[in-house]
Every structure is written in C-alpha cells, then in structure tokens.
Amino acid sequence: MPSPSCQGSWSGLPNRAGVGLKAEHFDEILDREPDIGFFEVHAENYMGAGGAPHAALREIRDRYPLSLHGVGLSIGGPGRLDEDHLARLARLVDLYQPEMFSEHLAWSSHGDAYLNDLLPLPYTKATLARVIDHVDQVQERLGRRMLLENPATVIVFPESLIPETEFLGEVARATGCGLLLDVNNVVVSATNHGFRPESYLARLPVAHVAEIHLAGHATETLPTGARLAIDTHDRPVGDGVWALYFDTIRRIGPCPTLIEWDNDVPPWRVLAAEAALAEAVMARASVGLAA
Structure with missing residues (x-):
C-alpha cells in the first residue's frame, strides 16, 4: 500500500468533509455552529460590495476554515485573463484570507462575452502553454498556490493529443499549483466517453x-441506447462516486473533501448528513494506511 500523499496539509484545510455555503443555511449555521470541517463559496457570488451575504460570510469565516472556488476566470480561454475580474478576486482573497482557492480547467468567455457554463478544452500543446501561463498569472496576482479542477465533459475534441490526466500533471509540474480532484466529474466523463473511472484515477498524478469534490449527477438514456451523464449538483452523491472516492482515499490518504450541492438545495440536515457520510467513508478507507 503506497504512503498517503494528499497535499491538503499545505492548503490549511483540515482532512475532513466540508460543504458549499448557501444563503438558505446562514441562520442555522450561525445559531447552531455545526461540526463541519470547512465551508466553500463561489468567489463570484461575493465580488459585490458589502450587504447581508458578506456580513454572514464574515461571521462564518471567523468560526470555520474557508475555501474559495472560482467559476469565472476562464483559465482555458483563448485570450488573456480579464484583469478586472482577477483584481476583484484578489481583493476577495485579501479580505477573507481563505485557506484555499481553486478554479476549473475550462473556459467560459470569448472576448467581452461571458457564458454561464464551463466549457471543455482541446488538449493540445498550444492549450497547455496557455493554461500554464494563465495559472502562473493567477498565482502571481494572488500571491498563493491555487488548485486546478478536472472537468466533467460530454465531448472530446479530435484535436486533443494529450490525455487529460497528463495535461493536468504537466500544468501542476510547470506552475507548482495543486489539483482539485472532482471524483463526480471523473464518473460523469467516464460514463460519457466509455472509459473506466478507475483507469483515470490510476493515471492521474x-x-x-x-x-476532493463530491456531488450528485443525473443520467439519461439516449435514443441510440448510450448513457449520458450530466453534472447537475442537485442530488445526493451516487453509489459509483462513493465507490471511486473510497478508492481515491485508499490511494492518497485522508484529504479535504467538499460536498457540492448547488441546485435544488436541500435542508441543512440533508447536506450535513452527506458530509458525515463522506467522513465515514474517508475513515473507513483510511484504515491501515501508513501515517
């Protein structure tokens, strides 16, 4: 059994389960102070000035570790990063001093147009050079390491000559950034492209x-009989994702793990139960691992 290798310790997040912070749960969290490892927020939701969301986040930040998760930097976009967006992000990081900042291996803008989606990239040498440059720019501007998240995809570009796992590894080695392993995204992509999720994990550096991120996804059967998985974040974590998460912890050891539930947000007790289940799986998978 290999020694545990999760790099979460440099992030400052505990090797526990956290949840995405939602406005629906502000009052309950502040009143009860539940035993949760950390909270994560989408950075773009807090780029406005002041107001009730910031007041609640400041109180929660005083009590819990915090992770910022970006959805709008367009790390893989064809042009330069938006300097105004990066400046707003830097101000937010300076204000809350989160334990971690992460973004997606995706693009979401073209020129001045911003798309409400995280779109896939062709994995080419030119794309690799661009992503490396953008990650370097973000880390230099923020003065800290960031994490880059693997995407959930429904298409593969014929131009792609570099396997996704190799692409992510090259970015990490060139920039010193870390990786955010979204286990749900691996299962979604594996379903859509017909590979075994375990093989992806075996190739990932x-x-x-x-x-780690965990979430629920939907599946449907196409007229051709093929199965399509959709990254919905609107339901409990599925059995296949839990199984791959167990294998992941067996491979890398305990690691900060986030439950993502962004749509059809449930009552707090349901979200907290998912986090508790993640901690139970993490503990069970960690038995016998080297310290």
Whole structure:
C-alpha cells in the first residue's frame, strides 16, 4: 500500500468533509455552529460590495476554515485573463484570507462575452502553454498556490493529443499549483466517453491532489441506447462516486473533501448528513494506511 500523499496539509484545510455555503443555511449555521470541517463559496457570488451575504460570510469565516472556488476566470480561454475580474478576486482573497482557492480547467468567455457554463478544452500543446501561463498569472496576482479542477465533459475534441490526466500533471509540474480532484466529474466523463473511472484515477498524478469534490449527477438514456451523464449538483452523491472516492482515499490518504450541492438545495440536515457520510467513508478507507 503506497504512503498517503494528499497535499491538503499545505492548503490549511483540515482532512475532513466540508460543504458549499448557501444563503438558505446562514441562520442555522450561525445559531447552531455545526461540526463541519470547512465551508466553500463561489468567489463570484461575493465580488459585490458589502450587504447581508458578506456580513454572514464574515461571521462564518471567523468560526470555520474557508475555501474559495472560482467559476469565472476562464483559465482555458483563448485570450488573456480579464484583469478586472482577477483584481476583484484578489481583493476577495485579501479580505477573507481563505485557506484555499481553486478554479476549473475550462473556459467560459470569448472576448467581452461571458457564458454561464464551463466549457471543455482541446488538449493540445498550444492549450497547455496557455493554461500554464494563465495559472502562473493567477498565482502571481494572488500571491498563493491555487488548485486546478478536472472537468466533467460530454465531448472530446479530435484535436486533443494529450490525455487529460497528463495535461493536468504537466500544468501542476510547470506552475507548482495543486489539483482539485472532482471524483463526480471523473464518473460523469467516464460514463460519457466509455472509459473506466478507475483507469483515470490510476493515471492521474495524485501526488498533486490537495482537495476532493463530491456531488450528485443525473443520467439519461439516449435514443441510440448510450448513457449520458450530466453534472447537475442537485442530488445526493451516487453509489459509483462513493465507490471511486473510497478508492481515491485508499490511494492518497485522508484529504479535504467538499460536498457540492448547488441546485435544488436541500435542508441543512440533508447536506450535513452527506458530509458525515463522506467522513465515514474517508475513515473507513483510511484504515491501515501508513501515517
């Protein structure tokens, strides 16, 4: 059994389960102070000035570790990063001093147009050079390491000559960034492209992983009989994702793990139960691992 290699310790997040912070749960969290490892927020939701969301986040930040998760930097976009967006992000990081910042291996803008989606990239040498440059720019501007998250995809570009796992590893080695392993995204992509999720995990350079995401996804059967998985974040974590998460912890050891539930947000007790289940799986998978 290999020694545990999760890099979460440099992030400052505990090797526990956290949840995405939602406005629906502000009052309950502040009143009860539940035993949760950490909270994560989408950075773009807090780029406005002041107001009730910031007041609640400041109180929660005083009591819990915090992770910021970006959805709008367009790390893989064809042009330069938006300097105004990066400046707003830097101000937010300076204000809350989160334990971690992460973004997606995706693009979401074209020129001045911003798309409400995280779109896939062709994995080419030119794309690799661009992503490396953008990650370097973000880390230099923020003055800290960031994590890059693997995407959930429904298409593969014929131009792609570099396997996704190799692409992520090259970015991490060139920039010093860490990786955010979204286990749900692996299962979604594996379903859509017909590969075994375990094979993806075996090829991923897991020594760079510093955080894990878990979420629920929907599946449907196409007229051709093929199965399509959709990254919905609107339901409990599925059995296949839990199984791959167990294998991941067996491989890398305990690691900060986030439950993502962004749509059809449930009552707090349901979200907290998912986090508790993640901690139970993490503990069970960690039995016998080297310290």
